[in-house]
Amino acid sequence: MTSSKPVLAISAIAPIVLLIIMIAFLLGPASSFLQFGVVLPEVSIEKIEFIENEIQATVRNTGPIDVDVVLADVNDRIQPAAIEPDISLKRFETALVRIPFDWNEGQPYEIGVTISDGTRFAKGIDAAFPALEPNVDLFVFLGMIGFLIGVVPIMIGLLWYPFIKKLGKNTFNFFLAFTMGLLVFLGIDAVIEASEISENHLSSIFNGELLIATVVILSFLALYGIGKQLTKKIEFSKLSQGLAISLMIAIGIGFHNLGEGLAVGAAIALGEVALSTFLIVGFATHNTTEGLAIAAPLTKSKAKIFKMIGLGLIAGVPAIFGCWVGGFSFSPLFTLIFLAIGAGAIFQVVLSIFQYMKEKSDILSNTSLFAGVSAGLIVMYLTSVII
Amino acid sequence: MQSTIQSTKMFYILIGIVAVSSLYFVVPGVIVAEESPRTFLTHTGLVIQTTGDVIDPIGYDGEALDFDPDKFMKEFDYGEVTVLDDGTILREYYITARDDQIMEVSPGVFYNVWTFNDSVPGPTIRATEGDLVRIHFTNEGSKPHSLHFHGIHKAEMDGVFESIGTGGQFTYEFYAEPVGLHLYHCHVHPVEEHINHGLYGAYIVDPKEPREPADEFVFVLNGFDTDFDGENNFYAANTIPFYYQHHPIEINANQNIRAYVVNILEFDAVNNFHLHGTLFHHYPAGTDTVPSGYNDMLTMSQGDRQILEFNYKYPGLYMFHAHNTEFSEKGWVSSFLVKENTGNFDTQVEYDDII
Structure with a gap:
């Protein structure tokens, strides 16, 4: 390293300065030269x-x-x-x-x-529907919806914990793989839902599809980093790796449920929910599997009941906030971003579970992996049909 | 360890960038100003209170638009008159076509109009049966244009097969016949485009024996497809939507009123005319002296003309509009303000003055 600091600084700044000059030239003296085609307002x-x-x-x-x-x-x-x-x-x-x-x-x-x-x-x-008045009743109503689609089903799902705990190693791996299947489905579902919002509510100037891809990847990378940090910390603490994975799953699902809550809240506020009862039943059934996903990695460690409830709340409560925000002021952009963050987080969690399974089992049974993932996907598909 | 911490920092920076860049999309939506609301009366009679602007096809700034329907409806071009040796009256008219003008066709809406004598519709050409009509046509537009007159004339004066190019001139000459209310328009292909942009006008041939004195008006029923989707965005009597609704046309009760109604609407197969508070006698194309009906409804196809004669028994405000409510709610709605008859007949056309 012989070059001095000023030289280094100049070499860093020079391209930026040149770029600014170029942009100024294009917008200024060259703008008339570059005017071709018809500029259409939108x-x-x-x-x-x-x-x-x-x-x-x-x-x-x-x-x-x-x-x-x-x-x-x-x-x-x-x-x-x-x-x-x-x-x-x-x-x-x-x-x-x-x-x-x-x-x-x-x-x-x-x-x-x-x-x-x-x-x-x-x-x-499609159908005019009176906008909801922002009052206490609506606040309670939206909170209840969020609670019903987010918190309650996850808590119900967590009740599978004692059952999974009694299972043998292969069956346990099956359930971990099952969780992976659930999560992969959830991730794809979130991306599709985000694309629908992009198509129906977001103007093309936001490049919705590219925004989804960008946020999914960023969220995946960010959580990958956080996850690495978390596992580092675990080495010094008494936290089990299983708990760490469950926490990661809960956070990932939490983001997902925030996006889902925003979408449901908005659908209620915009009067697009013609069959809201069916929709809520569907979401609740669907989300029960999320509880199972959180419970599965915990079974190899001694998990205390309040910790499990805590994880359930991390995953479920964002749905309540989502319903409030979506119901009171719907922003298609934020809904899309949160759904994409959820998708990225979920894909990262799938990777974590896979690595965890590889570490814990000397020989990873292909049968339980494939069977589990397939079963997870199918169960999610079937519960999604109800919506 | 060092590298892990750095990479964590990088992630936070990334998340920071994402958060800040998303704000970019949201911040312009924030409304800052908080003024006391102002009250506006709208063209439908609704009262609106707002801190912002009112968007309504009434010009709130009070500035006149580029076209004055009040002037147009009572303005007739009789031409420059010369009496020829054989006693025939020669009327010479000068019409220039342009296609580069932008006109405010409704308050706030600016549209590229193609014009005869800087006006949409073009001037109302008026002559008496048997007069020799000579029209000096100049095309100052960037496209070829022509003048096609309805009526009886030689084929080479029909303005269809000979389009006049940019900078070109042509003199159309024919005798004014038959008596009636006719039409002229550009007949260059695609005609629909040339008409939608405004190249048309009314042509009246008065009978040698003048019609009964009356208060006379010209109503050219037209429209504009401003976004080129093959459907009219605006409809009107005399170009400006809703104009006569908030500038009622003042007439007297118990006075003969004669309306020259020309339908030149594009895209919609049928237009119509409905008069409130009285009925009219109507003369299709104005060619007959006997009215073909006594009605308050007229159905008109493209290019149809009708002369209407009526009077009001009672003073008051009366609407006339397209009974097709789509047209009326997009501008083709007008009104007469009928006043008590004071016995002052100033507004009548004095035929003696014309020649």
Whole structure:
């Protein structure tokens, strides 16, 4: 290392400076030269809410240029409306379009806005449903839903603990593999759900699919690092490796349930849950298997009951928060991010379990591994059909 | 050990980057201003209170749009008049086509209109039966255009097979016949595009024996497909949506009213006209002296014209609009404000002044 520190600093900064100069050149002197093609404006309607005698649409400028929103319509019929804070929307800026309208519950509506060049953008709603009033009742209701889909099923799943504990080594491996199957399914499920949100609620400018991929990988890497740290610490503490794995699973499932809670809360708030009872029954059944996933790695160690309850809460309680946040202010972006974090976390947990199994069993039985993973996937599929 | 700690730091940095970059998407959505709400009366009569802006097809800033429907409805171009040796009256008109103008077709909505004499619709050409009509046409547009007049004329004056290129000129000449309410428009392919952009106007041939004196108006029923999806975004009588609804046309009770109604709407096969509070006698294409009906509804296909004659018995505010409510709720809704008849007939057309 002969080069001095200033030289090192310059070599680090120089490319950045050059890049800034290039961007300044492209945006400044070269901008007219680079103007080819037609720049098309784009406006996305992100959210439509039905309140008393009024329809409210949240619109966002998702195009490359600033726009003015100059007209609103309901079912392609021009309606006078208010727009707050004002008609001009810079890139990414949002505004609230408030259309006084005596709407009918359960009827489909299409809400449109027209910008100053005469282009109209619209979004349809399958059935108008009164927006929920943010009050204590709704808070309790959403909390109850989160509790029912998150905490209760996981606690029920944890009750399998004494049964799994009595099993022989091969059967135990089967159950660990079963857990892997459950988790792989859950991870894929989360990615699909995130893609659906990206498709239905997120404008294309966010590159939803790429955002999912980015967050899944980042979350996987982050938890991989945290997991490594955790196993390091375990060497010095009395914590068992089984407990560490269970904790990792619980955290991963916790993120997943946060995303799921956001989605369910939003579905309730947007009135998209026509068969909410069925949906909740489905989620509850589905999530019982999550309890099993947490319980399985614990069986080789002496786990105290309160620790298990603690793990169950780590995994389940985020669903309650998810329901609250999703129900009171739905953000498709955050829901997508949390679902993707959950997916990444879950894939990392699958890897941890696999490594744990390889360490603990001298000869890893292929039969119990394959049988377990397959059974896990099938059980998850079957419980998902109920939703 | 050192490397593990560093790698952990890296993960925190990564998570930090993710958190900060996600804020980038969210922050512009935060609304800062908190003012006291202002109250607006909208075109449907609804009252809106808001701290923001009102979006409604009424111009709240009070500035006139690029086109004045009040002026257009009573403006007739009689041409430059010369009496020829044989006693024939020659009327010369000058029409220039352009296709580069941007017009505010509804408050806040700017659209590339193609115009005759900088106006959509073009000027209302008016002559008397038997007059020699000479139209000096100049194309200042970037595309070929033409003038196709309905009526009786020679094939080479039909403006269909000879389109006039950029900078080109052409003189159309024909005798004004038959009596009636006709139409002219650009007939260059694709005609739908040239009409949707605004290249059309009304053409009236008065009978030699003048019609009964009346308060006269021209209503060209048109529309604009501003986003090019093959459906009209706006409908109107005389271009500006909702204009006559919040600028009612003042007329007198018990006075003859004559409306020249031309339907040049594209994309929709049928347009219609419904008058409130009274009924009208109507003359299809204005070619007959006997009305073909007494009604308050007219159904008109593309290019159809009707002359309506009516009067109001009672003063008050009366609507006239498309009974197709889609059209009326997208702008084709107007109103007459009928006042007590003061016996002052200023507004009547004085035929003696024309020649």
